[in-house]
Amino acid sequence: MxxxxxxxxxxxxxxxxxxxxxxxxxxxxxxxxxxxxxxxxxxxxxxxxxxxxxxxxxxxxxxxxxxxxxxxxxxxxxxxxxxxxxxxxxxxxxxxxxxxxxxxxxxxxxTISAFMDEITLMLRPLERFGLVRAADVSLAVGLVLRFAPEILARYADIREAHRARGLPVRPLGVLVPLVILTLRDADTIALAIDARGFRR
Known part of the structure; x- marks a missing residue:
């Protein structure tokens, strides 16, 4: 991973x-x-x-x-x-x-943690006015940075699986399973975040 x-x-x-x-x-x-x-x-x-x-x-x-x-x-x-x-x-x-x-x-x-720390600090003044939740925004950015390469790698894996089976590599045939797998992972991550109390 x-x-x-x-x-x-x-x-x-x-x-x-x-x-x-x-x-x-x-x-x-x-x-x-x-x-x-x-x-x-x-x-x-x-x-x-x-x-x-x-x-x-x-x-x-x-x-x-x-x-x-x-x-x-x-x-x-x-x-x-x-x-x-x-x-x-x-x-x-x-x-x-x-x-x-x-x-x-x-x-x-x-590192992702350094990005998250800096974003949290930069958004703290806005949080005082109730405009944003700094921790939530930094968490969202961290998740994007963390999982963007994994989604790209999964896209490549699905494409190679199509080729190995002799199937034509069509955008729709690759994107549909990619979206399904990504949404499934998103649900798992959301449950893990709530279980650990990262969000208030």
Whole structure:
């Protein structure tokens, strides 16, 4: 069973405080959307790729983690090329790619518990006004980070099972059992959370 998206390591990014990484990611995201030059955004994408590679993650695993998101980025860039210009398409491609790679680097070097702790602390002021429940939000984020790779792995298992049986791999034939298994796990997790009194 997968344990999460973070990987063990002793790189500078691993040693950096979780809060500093989250704030840095937010600042970088704002900065990327304020810049429109494809050259500067291309340089930012190269830096982000280098930072992601510096986490020590295996190349094949690194590509697997961001593959689907980057394909979506390519589609968005293609749409911009068709309806706007090549410069706009390159800007979108480099901007979103840099953001995806930076987020992947932060996720790979930050434990789920650290994410949950920081989210709880950041939402405490809103909790005082009765707007949110900080612990519930952090728990939801932690569950997403914990089980996202497992859902992807289960999708791959179902697809391979179809191929092993000689069945055509159709999206509906894969997604239906995936949704059923995921909902079943969600019920089990909800019961476990309530049994342990994590939510008030």
């Amino acid at each position: 997968l344990t999460g998206l973070d990987i063990e390591g002793d790189t500078p990014l691993h040693r950096a405080p979780a809060r500093a990484k989250l704030v840095g990611l937010f600042v970088a995201a704002v900065g990327l959307f304020l810049v429109s030059s494809p050259f500067l955004l291309g340089a930012a994408a190269i830096v982000a790729a280098g930072l992601y590679a510096s986490t020590g993650i295996a190349p094949r695993e690194a590509i697997r983690r961001v593959r689907f998101v980057l394909i979506t980025v390519l589609l968005v860039a293609a749409a911009n090329y068709l309806f706007h210009s090549a410069a706009d398409a390159l800007a979108v491609l480099f901007r979103l790619s840099a953001l995806v790679l930076l987020a992947a680097a932060v996720t790979a070097t930050t």
